[in-house]
Amino acid sequence: xxxxxxxxxxxxxxxxxxxxxxxxxxxxxxxxxxxxxxxxxxxxxxxxxxxxxxxxxxxxxxxxxxxxxxxxxxxxxxxxxxxxxxxxxxxxxxxxxxxxxxxxxxxxxxxxxxxxxxxxxxxxxxxxxxxxxxxxxxxxxxxxxxxxxxxxxxxxxxxxxxxxxxxxxxxxxxxxxxxxxxxxxxxxxxxxxxxxxxxxxxxxxxxxxxxxxxxxxxxxxxxxxxxxxxxxxxxxxxxxxxxxxxxxxxxxxxxxxxxxxxxxxxxxxxxxxxxxxxxxxxxxxxxxxxxxxxxxxxxxxxxxxxxxxxxxxxxxxxxxxxxxxxxxxxxxxxxxxxxxxxxxxxxxxxxxxxxxxxxxxxxxxxxxxxxxxxxxxxxxxxxxxxxxxxxxxxxxxxxxxxxxxxxxx
Numbered sequence: 001x002x003x004x005x006x007x008x009x010x011x012x013x014x015x016x017x018x019x020x021x022x023x024x025x026x027x028x029x030x031x032x033x034x035x036x037x038x039x040x041x042x043x044x045x046x047x048x049x050x051x052x053x054x055x056x057x058x059x060x061x062x063x064x065x066x067x068x069x070x071x072x073x074x075x076x077x078x079x080x081x082x083x084x085x086x087x088x089x090x091x092x093x094x095x096x097x098x099x100x101x102x103x104x105x106x107x108x109x110x111x112x113x114x115x116x117x118x119x120x121x122x123x124x125x126x127x128x129x130x131x132x133x134x135x136x137x138x139x140x141x142x143x144x145x146x147x148x149x150x151x152x153x154x155x156x157x158x159x160x161x162x163x164x165x166x167x168x169x170x171x172x173x174x175x176x177x178x179x180x181x182x183x184x185x186x187x188x189x190x191x192x193x194x195x196x197x198x199x200x201x202x203x204x205x206x207x208x209x210x211x212x213x214x215x216x217x218x219x220x221x222x223x224x225x226x227x228x229x230x231x232x233x234x235x236x237x238x239x240x241x242x243x244x245x246x247x248x249x250x251x252x253x254x255x256x257x258x259x260x261x262x263x264x265x266x267x268x269x270x271x272x273x274x275x276x277x278x279x280x281x282x283x284x285x286x287x288x289x290x291x292x293x294x295x296x297x298x299x300x301x302x303x304x305x306x307x308x309x310x311x312x313x314x315x316x317x318x319x320x321x322x323x324x325x326x327x328x329x330x331x332x333x334x335x336x337x338x339x340x341x342x343x344x345x346x347x348x349x350x351x352x353x354x355x356x357x358x359x360x361x362x363x364x365x366x367x368x369x370x371x372x373x374x375x376x377x378x379x380x381x382x383x384x385x386x387x388x389x390x391x392x393x394x395x396x397x398x399x400x401x402x403x404x405x406x407x408x409x
Contacts, residue, residue: 039144041216041264042077046134048125048153050083056250057082057152061100061113063255068102068111070260077142078102078259079116081134083125096120099134116141126201128209135211146216146264149238152252155222156324158203158229158384160398203230204402210237216264223247224320226288227382228330232295232404240269240359241290245319245327245382246371248286254279266291270360277362284368286319287361288380294357301353302408305338305345308388312336317374319382331379347377354379 049057064078071078080100097119105112117137123130139147201209210218217240220226226243234241253276261272273289315336316328331350338345361380366373384399386409399405 038075039077039142040075041146041148042079042138042142042144043148043150043262044135044138045078045080045150045152045221046125046131047080047082047150050125051154053154053250054084056252057084060152060252060255064102064259065111065113066256067259068104071102073102073104076263077144079138079142080113081119081125097125099137124199126199128201128205131209135214139214147214148217148219148262148264149210149215150219150221150253150262151225152221155220155225157224157227157320157327157382158233158399158402160202160395202398203233207233207237210234212236214238216240217242217269219243219253219262221248221252224324224327224382226286226290226380227327227384229384229399229402229404231290231381232299232407233402235292235295235403239292240266241292242269242273243288244286245288245329245380246286246363246366246373247321247369249280249284266359273360274362281364284364284366286363286366286373286378286380288358289360290381291357291359298353298357299404299407302334302337305334305341305343306408307337307341308409309337309340310388311340311385313385316385317377318371319373321369321371325382326385327382328385329374329377329379330381330383331377333383333385 045060047057047060061080061082064080068078078101080102081098082100083097098115099117099119100113101116103112103114104110119125119130119134125131213236215238218234218238219241220230220243223244224246226241226245230243231241257275257279258272261268261275270289273287277285277287279285311333313326313328316332318326318328320327331354335345335347335350358380361378363373363375363378363380365375386399386405387396400409
């Protein structure tokens with residue numbers, strides 16, 4: 001999600017509502033669920049909203065309620081771990097941290113959010129122990145055939161938060177509150193204690209927290225997270241990975257249209273991604289759906305054409321604005337790198353490799369944000385622009401410590 005709330009204007013709702021829904025049904029009510037071992041899938045939306053997105057989470061939860069009649073809640077769980085609170089000047093905390101479940105209220109013939117568990121102990125939601133605790137509780141309480149995870153918050157890619165002297169290994173790092181877009185990058189923004197400092201989570205820390213092979217898919221409903229460094233770092237955490245290589249307008253996923261398709265099936269994930277794109281197609285939107293079964297083949301191909309060569313940014317389509325990133329289109333980078341190293345590749349050669357990994361990709365032209373994207377060559381994935389000309393910055397060293405760099409260079 002992004003920091004610029006004014007971008008919400010111009011969003012047009014399209015005819016996504018007319019799409020057929022894959023699992024329609026009614027539930028017998030929240031207090032009498034069927035055998036939990038019969039759950040086909042459980043979706044956990046891990047929403048870190050102790051920031052400027054608090055109101056957006058309220059809207060998203062309402063959108064999920066709108067979608068509820070189309071979901072058989074006896075077989076498909078929808079859970080939201082919500083962090084919505086703030087500290088007043090006297091350090092009094094207002095708000096709560098709860099795990100909620102979407103249920104049918106038979107008495108009133110309506111759908112509601114039922115509190116499953118409270119987490120009001122002041123522990124940061126981006127504390128690795130807290131995230132582990134929530135995931136373990138969900139899997140133990142709602143055993144299912146499949147699990148999906150939506151990571152919901154602010155984020156700005158895989159570049160680390162470097163406000164701590166311990167670059168990559170710290171479980172929590174913090175920076176002063178700022179009214180401008182941060183120049184450093186991370187997933188999540190959490191104001192969890194009364195110290196006027198936000199907490200963030202670096203991508204390698206997130207990878208260490210998430211269990212291997214638990215989630216059928218991970219969907220980042222936040223900015224800039226369809227980057228190859230994050231994708232590859234999480235390659236053993238899920239079968240499918242969905243994200244946006246650019247910013248996303250502050251409304252994020254239109255859950256009223258996509259939620260019925262977020263059941264873990266590959267075909268339905270693609271439908272959900274298409275619904276997301278259709279929703280934003282007249283304003284601004286980018287998305288990519290990655291099949292992790294193809295990620296190693298993509299890495300092997302990149303390794304075959306990469307070298308310790310710095311590529312000029314002038315040949316690349318840029319996915320980020322201001323001081324974020326910069327992030328560039330992976331396809332442009334691969335083709336430029338191959339050319340620099342004397343083994344140029346064609347667009348068709350690249351597409352043949354990419355199509356084995358990327359199930360779906362779509363972008364608008366980027367004009368709304370003045371990014372000047374190219375829908376014809378858009379790869380659905382961004383990359384850091386690696387330097388081999390003596391850049392010894394903390395950020396560069398961090399990128400080169402991640403699994404992607406080790407695999408392809």
